[in-house]
Amino acid sequence: MVNFSPGPSQLYFTVEDHTRNAFKLGVPSLSHRSPAFEALYQHTQEQLRELLSIPKTHHIFFTSSATEIWERLIQNLVIEKSAHFVNGAFSEKFYKAALQLNKQAQEIKAQDGTGFSNPIKLDAELIGVTHNETSTGVALPKSFIYGLKEQNPGALLCVDAVSSLPYVDFDYSKVDSVYFSVQKGFGLPPGLGVWIVNDACIARSESLLAKGLSIGTHHTLPFYLKNGLKNQTPETPNSVAIYVLGKVAEDMVRRGIHTIRKETEYKAVILYNELMQHSSLSPFVTESTYQSPTVIIANSGKHTETLSNYLLEKGIVTGEGYGAHGGTQLRFANFPAHSKEQYELLVDYIKAFN
Amino acid sequence: MVNFSPGPSQLYFTVEDHTRNAFKLGVPSLSHRSPAFEALYQHTQEQLRELLSIPKTHHIFFTSSATEIWERLIQNLVIEKSAHFVNGAFSEKFYKAALQLNKQAQEIKAQDGTGFSNPIKLDAELIGVTHNETSTGVALPKSFIYGLKEQNPGALLCVDAVSSLPYVDFDYSKVDSVYFSVQKGFGLPPGLGVWIVNDACIARSESLLAKGLSIGTHHTLPFYLKNGLKNQTPETPNSVAIYVLGKVAEDMVRRGIHTIRKETEYKAVILYNELMQHSSLSPFVTESTYQSPTVIIANSGKHTETLSNYLLEKGIVTGEGYGAHGGTQLRFANFPAHSKEQYELLVDYIKAFN
Numbered sequence: 001m002v003n004f005s006p007g008p009s010q011l012y013f014t015v016e017d018h019t020r021n022a023f024k025l026g027v028p029s030l031s032h033r034s035p036a037f038e039a040l041y042q043h044t045q046e047q048l049r050e051l052l053s054i055p056k057t058h059h060i061f062f063t064s065s066a067t068e069i070w071e072r073l074i075q076n077l078v079i080e081k082s083a084h085f086v087n088g089a090f091s092e093k094f095y096k097a098a099l100q101l102n103k104q105a106q107e108i109k110a111q112d113g114t115g116f117s118n119p120i121k122l123d124a125e126l127i128g129v130t131h132n133e134t135s136t137g138v139a140l141p142k143s144f145i146y147g148l149k150e151q152n153p154g155a156l157l158c159v160d161a162v163s164s165l166p167y168v169d170f171d172y173s174k175v176d177s178v179y180f181s182v183q184k185g186f187g188l189p190p191g192l193g194v195w196i197v198n199d200a201c202i203a204r205s206e207s208l209l210a211k212g213l214s215i216g217t218h219h220t221l222p223f224y225l226k227n228g229l230k231n232q233t234p235e236t237p238n239s240v241a242i243y244v245l246g247k248v249a250e251d252m253v254r255r256g257i258h259t260i261r262k263e264t265e266y267k268a269v270i271l272y273n274e275l276m277q278h279s280s281l282s283p284f285v286t287e288s289t290y291q292s293p294t295v296i297i298a299n300s301g302k303h304t305e306t307l308s309n310y311l312l313e314k315g316i317v318t319g320e321g322y323g324a325h326g327g328t329q330l331r332f333a334n335f336p337a338h339s340k341e342q343y344e345l346l347v348d349y350i351k352a353f354n
Numbered sequence: 355m356v357n358f359s360p361g362p363s364q365l366y367f368t369v370e371d372h373t374r375n376a377f378k379l380g381v382p383s384l385s386h387r388s389p390a391f392e393a394l395y396q397h398t399q400e401q402l403r404e405l406l407s408i409p410k411t412h413h414i415f416f417t418s419s420a421t422e423i424w425e426r427l428i429q430n431l432v433i434e435k436s437a438h439f440v441n442g443a444f445s446e447k448f449y450k451a452a453l454q455l456n457k458q459a460q461e462i463k464a465q466d467g468t469g470f471s472n473p474i475k476l477d478a479e480l481i482g483v484t485h486n487e488t489s490t491g492v493a494l495p496k497s498f499i500y501g502l503k504e505q506n507p508g509a510l511l512c513v514d515a516v517s518s519l520p521y522v523d524f525d526y527s528k529v530d531s532v533y534f535s536v537q538k539g540f541g542l543p544p545g546l547g548v549w550i551v552n553d554a555c556i557a558r559s560e561s562l563l564a565k566g567l568s569i570g571t572h573h574t575l576p577f578y579l580k581n582g583l584k585n586q587t588p589e590t591p592n593s594v595a596i597y598v599l600g601k602v603a604e605d606m607v608r609r610g611i612h613t614i615r616k617e618t619e620y621k622a623v624i625l626y627n628e629l630m631q632h633s634s635l636s637p638f639v640t641e642s643t644y645q646s647p648t649v650i651i652a653n654s655g656k657h658t659e660t661l662s663n664y665l666l667e668k669g670i671v672t673g674e675g676y677g678a679h680g681g682t683q684l685r686f687a688n689f690p691a692h693s694k695e696q697y698e699l700l701v702d703y704i705k706a707f708n
Contacts, residue, residue: 011377028542029363029543032544064418065590096571100568100571183590189594191545213456217455236535239544241545
């Protein structure tokens, strides 16, 4: 069985071995204040930095999920106003998290299946943008994201890259925060979020604290930083996941991020091409500017269940359409754990399906 | 090597096998909205309920750590005032979390190594009490905890049982919330907290929400409940840990919680007896009322390093004294993962140490 669902998705090839090794090395019983844990933490940090070219201006912290990061972003960075580009279920959840924290949150909406390309000026302390909408298979142009920062130099630009990393190569000097969870492109079991923030985010959270505002307890940016500088975490963390993430990042560095990116693009092209030519199927996202390379959605209409069962018989698990699209779409993740060969086979099967 | 450190501690005997099985069964790639996940979630709930005799009036939710639960308790349950019994580092962290969330938090203090036995009337919406202080090896009498509820029927009584469950057999009708993390008595790798709350807690959080107060985003009690009723979690969770916890609880049910409790008491008695008779060592907690059965602390003074190294040569990892006690104490966890035979050996080694 190969899992093409966009997450939790197919495990990366080496995850099970690394997990077994973690037990062999005693990682589950390590004190998170011990030198052995600090070395493990440092290794994961270094491998992520190398893989994603994260500069020293940006820090890497661990949460339990990307869902948690939405909450932490608002708590740490916003006094009054945030603005959110909403073009699907996940970008909407971030917007709603801001409302739940009693902020004046502004929503800029686009239809499902489309995105944004004109950066605009906004009255907000934080701007939330979803690079890759897992629910609709829309990727936003990086130029749009960078343009937002140019238009709004005083706002902190926070980018959801949950289902596009490690594929997407950001220029981190143009974004203040980027975050993801490990059960998508990194092919790990769920239970860990990765939160990248620059010094401007740290400074903002410190200024909120200095004003006497509450920014949370253990997962505040100043406390993350204080512990992170010692290669430690604020609390006893999911240490096995931190270990395995570092090893997978190391594997990906060895394989070459350039190769991974080229393969991702190749796999995306062959699937989109097939969907465009197919008699019963079509890509949900029609504008090529917005077609996500990492989450590809097919309009499958009345064929949805038949196609899904047909692929299941071939050993392929597809992702259901999200929410209201449940019965009429299928989603295909295109992550590093999905090999070229598996993708070619998937495309062949789809071609043969009428 | 046997790890007697109080956490992350020795893994329970079956944890590695269950983790391997989780991979075999595809747990890491399961959608948390799938029937297979719901069955897994339900199984863990049922086994925990049976093991700990948790009545239907109480719900069981999953967080990423017990540290997170301190924050969630205050966010969900307190408008203005909380009161905290502080007799060590961990009870103090909960008190400080309330201050960080800008509450009027009252601290009732006892010296390290002692506890509380007289329940008092308090002016607070929530009362925080640490059944077992992992930093000092002090367990509070259950009669004191239940007495607090009698004295303060309008306050929600929240009990930290991080390092005493599954040993301690609470009468859940006398406490509103109990919580723990899995890397202590359950012998799992860290990365999961378990939060038990009754309907009064749910009602309180709903009343805060109805007043327009923010109680957080994804980890609010109403949202936990809404998802929990479907055997789901608010966000993509650490599903492998939830699975393994359910299997370990099942193993413990099979072994018999009565047996586990009796063995815990036997192991505690032989170690405390040895410490009381020893020429170079003594128990840190001198009042028998407060001597924790699950975290036993030795005053080792100038012998600390020698004893620690001596035991290490025998394959025994001890826990360092906490904080300021680092160089003068050693801590010994007494969890279900520590067998009678291992404890007898530990006591023999200590007896032979001069």
